[in-house]
Amino acid sequence: MSASTITRVLLNNYVPSGSAKISDFQIVQAPAPTKEQLKENEVILRPLYLSVDPYQRNRLSGAKESYIPMYQKGQPISNSLVATKGQPISNSLVATVIASTSGEFQEGDLVIDGGGKWETEYVARAGAIKKAPVYPGINPRDYVGVLGMPSFTAYVGMTVVAEPKAGETILVSSASGAVGQMVVQLAKARGLRVVGVAGSDDKIEYLKSIGADAAFNYKTCGSLEDAIKRAAPEGIDIYFDCVGGELLDAALANINEFARIVVCGAITQYNLSSGEEGYGVKNTLNILIKSAKMQGFTIGGYFGTKIQGEFIEHVSKLYDEGKIKYRMSETVGLENGAQAILDLFEGKNVGKSVIKA
Amino acid sequence: MSASTITRVLLNNYVPSGSAKISDFQIVQAPAPTKEQLKENEVILRPLYLSVDPYQRNRLSGAKESYIPMYQKGQPISNSLVATKGQPISNSLVATVIASTSGEFQEGDLVIDGGGKWETEYVARAGAIKKAPVYPGINPRDYVGVLGMPSFTAYVGMTVVAEPKAGETILVSSASGAVGQMVVQLAKARGLRVVGVAGSDDKIEYLKSIGADAAFNYKTCGSLEDAIKRAAPEGIDIYFDCVGGELLDAALANINEFARIVVCGAITQYNLSSGEEGYGVKNTLNILIKSAKMQGFTIGGYFGTKIQGEFIEHVSKLYDEGKIKYRMSETVGLENGAQAILDLFEGKNVGKSVIKA
Structure with a gap:
């Protein structure tokens, strides 16, 4: 062969x-x-x-x-x-x-x-x-x-870190991406209001097709802080962060009390050299004021654990039934x-x- | 009268x-x-x-x-x-x-x-x-x-947020202050290695007298990042943050995997007007890389709860026995x-x- x-x-x-x-x-x-x-x-x-x-x-x-x-x-x-x-x-x-x-x-x-x-x-x-x-x-x-590492990352972020409660509002960055699209759908399945952020009209369309309640294009929305405020006037309870930088800052400006910021990626910061300084996040004071939690995780430690079995069973079934898209x-x-x-x-x-x- | x-x-x-x-x-x-x-x-x-x-x-x-x-x-x-x-x-x-x-x-x-x-x-x-x-x-x-609000804040931060484990290293800012001095002593009592940061030689002396393993004066130490590295060459597992700003950034540069950053104050940021931008924290990428958790809390919600009773009982006893100073x-x-x-x-x-x- x-x-x-x-x-x-x-x-x-x-x-x-x-x-x-x-x-x-x-x-x-x-x-x-x-x-x-x-x-x-x-x-x-x-x-x-x-x-x-x-x-x-x-x-x-x-x-x-x-x-x-x-x-x-x-x-x-x-x-x-x-x-x-x-x-x-x-x-x-x-x-x-x-x-x-x-x-x-x-x-x-x-x-x-x-x-x-x-x-x-x-x-x-x-x-x-x-x-x-x-x-x-x-x-x-x-x-x-749909059963790959980024999808599993979305599952762990939502089940282990985000502590989602029905009726809450979640903001998802890179929302049409490998992790984000799964976060959007898992959040909808748990009864959350979902706001997606992505970088093209095609992506925004896709987000709406998989159930996002609101979505905006970060390249054309003007002030990120204002765009989040318009899309989530009631504030955000969870921010699922795949990008870091400016959007993280704008999200922090819009968090509610006891918000959770799930840090699963920082694609805007990856192009920096190791000596170079990262984007300066100005709204960290809100972590104090809002009694918020910002937690990073990497998926490596979850491979081979019980939660991976749960993920495969849960997600493959939803996928087979056509209840989630990928x-x-x-x-x-x-x-x-x-x-x-x-x-x-x-x-x-x-x-x-x-x-x- | x-x-x-x-x-x-x-x-x-x-x-x-x-x-x-x-x-x-x-x-x-x-x-x-x-x-x-x-x-x-x-x-x-x-x-x-x-x-x-x-x-x-x-x-x-x-x-x-x-x-x-x-x-x-x-x-x-x-x-x-x-x-x-x-x-x-x-x-x-x-x-x-x-x-x-x-x-x-x-x-x-x-x-x-x-x-x-x-x-x-x-x-x-x-x-x-x-x-x-x-x-x-x-x-x-x-x-x-010793039984007042800041001391209670230290207790809640250590018992509810910090998840301390014996043998870990904790960095404490404003370490001789109302919250910090209690954090230092509670951490020592739990078997942690304690590094204190304060702003005068008198304060540094006091920190050593209450058990801090290392302490430095942020006004005279030069690079904060390097000063932390010297005081905690093994990295820090917990940062108890009362100040925000530059020291928070330097602490983030020195965190170990699964570090906890307890955000209980941000005195360096309080002088800012509401419209003004805060200090830009550059090392938030480490929250991702190190799977760290940064959590803010305010003490208001803990008054009248069971934990306040535990605090008063625990701390008044230690104080009466001369095991902690305040x-x-x-x-x-x-x-x-x-x-x-x-x-x-x-x-x-x-x-x-x-x-x-």
């Missing part, structure tokens, strides 16, 4: 600050791995769908101190949450087993690799992958989509993988970004 | 921003209230000790929107947590009953008035005051001292009350500021 050559997406240059460009990456051809090369308990995987995620920006920076390991120059781009510095670069993806020396996996098995590579075929240890369970209505790409933006061909990252950072995509290999 | 004239401390001008000055207040003489003026269920109180607190700065501002009611021009200065706009100005103090038409209170009773006035004698409703309970080793001034800075004479507020805002006092009437 194996082709004689494969495509790999490598990092060419670290990008400490500013926008990455296509020349910061390298698309190369290489000999395909063969079954004969496999040691015991290894497999050859052929990725079907690969996840593209905002936090990858950090891994491109080459920063010496970060919560996440850096990519290595000349190595494939990846977005694993389990990789460690100095370890092979890895990635979150769903793949087919095309060769195996493991008793656990057979040719044709559908597997999830949280440490997989941006290569059209590669060798993985059997212990590092797991079979993708079969659920009604769940297709292979849903493992990096929009994806698909880039076809791993050779276009670098462009997929750049598009994500420029906000070109609506919904979850994935690559169809 | 009643003197023929009394002294009142009135607000002369609102001070929207910057430092207040003595001419913003007015000290006036007025006829003393008489028993004959009392309606049913009223008392005449003679304050013994009055509390002076940082949050009074907000009440001087005349701001239209605030979490706390403003003082009224020409009315006595106060610091009640229960006053409402348009209601008589009030104050937290301990007083002696000198006349009563209430069956509940007799001449000579020691009472606490959370809504009392900065007047050497005044009329109060019996329903608005309560008897000061008798505990071994507790003197009248301890009701605005330093106060006493201004003698209510006619010097305005100066006591100004001294507090200039950081001249070590410990809890009180006025001995």
Whole structure:
């Protein structure tokens, strides 16, 4: 089955600050791995769908101190949450087993690799992958989509951090994105009033189609603080923050007593170099005045816990029943993988970004 | 018993921003209230000790929107947590009953008035005051001292918000102040390593005498971020924040994973006018990266709850046994009350500021 050559997406240059460009990456051809090369308990995987995620920006920076390991120059781009510095670069993806020396996996098995590579075929240890369970209505790409890491992030943020109560108002940033669209729908399902913020009219339309009660385009709304006030005149009880910076400040200006600010991302701050100063948030006094809670979390610690099982069961059922939607933006061909990252950072995509290999 | 004239401390001008000055207040003489003026269920109180607190700065501002009611021009200065706009100005103090038409209170009773006035004698409703309970080793001034509102604030912050664990490191700002000195000692009692920050060598000495493992003077330490790093090379797990602004930013730069930032005050931000922008906090990204929690609270909601009973029992016992200290800075004479507020805002006092009437 194996082709004689494969495509790999490598990092060419670290990008400490500013926008990455296509020349910061390298698309190369290489000999395909063969079954004969496999040691015991290894497999050859052929990725079907690969996840593209905002936090990858950090891994491109080459920063010496970060919560996440850096990519290595000349190595494939990846977005694993389990990789460690100095370890092979890895990635979150769903793949087919095309060769195996493991008793656990057979040719044709559908597997999830949280440490997989941006290569059209590669060798993985059997212990590092797991079979993708079969659920009604769940297709292979849903493992990096509605059941993927960002969707799980939305679920943990809403169930563990946000403490939502029916009738409250939630503000969601990057609301049409991989995390945001799930937050919007989980919040609606819990009886909240939802205000979504996004960066294009297409995205605003999508937000309304999935139930947002109000939505505005942060690029055209004028004062963010006033736009939030118009969309949520009764104030906001929860802010689900994926962007940080100015919008966080404007949200803080509009919080109600005992508000919760769920900090799950800060995409506006990721382009900063490690030495550079972040945006200065001026309204932190409101955290005191309103007895508010601002809590950050990263999803890494929740993988493999009971809550992940609950998430998969709950969300796959809702999805199968058509009660939630999950929009994806698909880039076809791993050779276009670098462009997929750049598009994500420029906000070109609506919904979850994935690559169809 | 009643003197023929009394002294009142009135607000002369609102001070929207910057430092207040003595001419913003007015000290006036007025006829003393008489028993004959009392309606049913009223008392005449003679304050013994009055509390002076940082949050009074907000009440001087005349701001239209605030979490706390403003003082009224020409009315006595106060610091009640229960006053409402348009209601008589009030104050937290301990007083002696000198006349009563209430069956509940007799001449000579020691009472606490959370809504009392900065007047050497005044009329109060019996329903608005309560008897000061008798505990071994507790003197009248301890009701605005070790058992007063700021000390209770420290207790609630540590027990409800901070989630302290033995062996962790806590950073405390305004550490020799009314809240801070209690935080330092409660933290030591729970087995934490304590780093205190204060603004004079005298204060630093005091911090060491009450058990702080390290302490530095923010006025002379150079870079705050580096000073924290030197004092807590292992990073900080809890930051007990009474000041906001630059020190909050420097603390955020030094937090460990799962850190808790307890926001109980922001004295550096209180001098701002309501329209003016606050200090821009640049390191909020660390709340995400470190999965930290930053939580504000105000003490108002905890009065009269079970936790207040626990606080009084726990702290009065430790105090009686000499296991905790509580330093106060006493201004003698209510006619010097305005100066006591100004001294507090200039950081001249070590410990809890009180006025001995």
